[in-house]
Amino acid sequence: MLPDLQRIGSREKLILTGLYLSKFDLVGLKKLGFENFKEAFNAIGYGLGSKPASIKNYRDEFDPLFPNQRQGWHKRERREYCLEIYKKYKDLNLEAFSAMIKSFVGYDENALSVTESPAEKKDGGALFAKRLITGLAAEHYFEAVQPKLPELMDFTVENTTRLGCGYDFRLLPRTSGEFLAVEVKGLQERTGSVALTPKEYDLASALSERFILFVVKNFRDMPFHEIYRNPLSGRLKFNRQQRTIVQVSWAATI
Secondary structure, eight states: OOOOGGGOOHHHHHHHHHHHHHHHHHHHHHHTTOSSHHHHHHHHHHHTTSOHHHHHHHHHHHGGGSOSSOOOSTTSOOOHHHHHHHHHHTTOOHHHHHHHHHHTTTOOGGGOOTTSOHHHHHOHHHHHHHHHIIIIIHHHHHHHHGGGOTTTTTEEEEEOTTTTSSSSEEEEESSSSOOEEEEEEEOSSSSOOOOOOHHHHHHHHHHGGGEEEEEEEOTTSSOEEEEEESGGGSSOOOOOOOOOOOOOOOOOOO
16 A cells, blocks of 8 residues: 655655665666666656756665665665655555656556557556656756756746646746737657647747747766757757547436
């Protein structure tokens, strides 16, 4: 049975992720759908609104307590608050622990969209990693770097991801002028494909220079970003794709 997730704080989530990766090692990595530890550190670290190095440090903290090939921080004593979490969760099995880690970033395997293919639904680990990288991790990466970007630093940021308005962030100028709309996309590799929904595409067309496509690349190794202002008129070439979805329901007369 999972613990009360509402009572788990931000730092404890980072510690638990480090404990999970130390205890289950490559098996746990595969269970979450990641191909290497760097990718897991990057995706989950940014997904939790923290630095990837934080999760690596906590994994290294616990490594001397488990029979893996890493030595970790074997020359120093475990920190007391880490030991408390270790004692509390060390016996949690792979399935329960994996479900808990996924839940930290709002992922619920029991609520998968009907639009997912049978293959995607079957491979819940890969789907978790993909959704985290293309969604929350990329969005939190943007929030982390935006204040340091010369072209975007003079704006106040409003998170609109839950408003369904066709972009993820609204940038409001600190002095005067019109807002900018930022849509964030994430890629596992250095190259790949990004897709715009009909609403995103229509807004990009309507807002023109005020619409920014912010793409975070290379979560597998070292994330970096590229900024595409007015993406429909630049070097990106978008091709229309259409997919028909059949949704089944059951009805009863009462």
